[in-house]
Amino acid sequence: SAGVMGYGNKKLCEHDTIILGRKGNIDKPIYMNEDYWIVDTAFCLLPKRDIIHPVYLYYWCKQFDFQKLNKQAVLPSLTRSDLEQIEIQVPKMEDQMMFVEVVQQADKSKFELKQAIEKIDKVMRALMQ
16 A cells, blocks of 8 residues: 555456555555556446446546545554445446546656656756856
8 A cells, every 4th residue: 555565476456446545545546557456545447338438437536535534643554345335436447547548648648748857857957167
């Protein structure tokens, strides 16, 4: 639930799923595009792909306030039963696909913009020397 801890040869969870912290980082979902093994302080959210697109579910999780389900005062904590009670409004798959295309294009554009800014900064530093 706190990020990558190591690598192994066996998988527990399929690719294109979401990791949601069970302890600690309960409000910072992680999208996994490769198969992985998960520790006991996190949940693996396996979307029913014929109903909900994994990327759509990930972005839904990013905006959902999981803190309101917190069960602990010191270390934020979620339970499986609480997660199973959450109701999600699921648009038609074609609408989800349009959302996914827009989000992926926006992410690509942000990446390209960041690269361009880094190149400009490099040129500016070189010119100032």
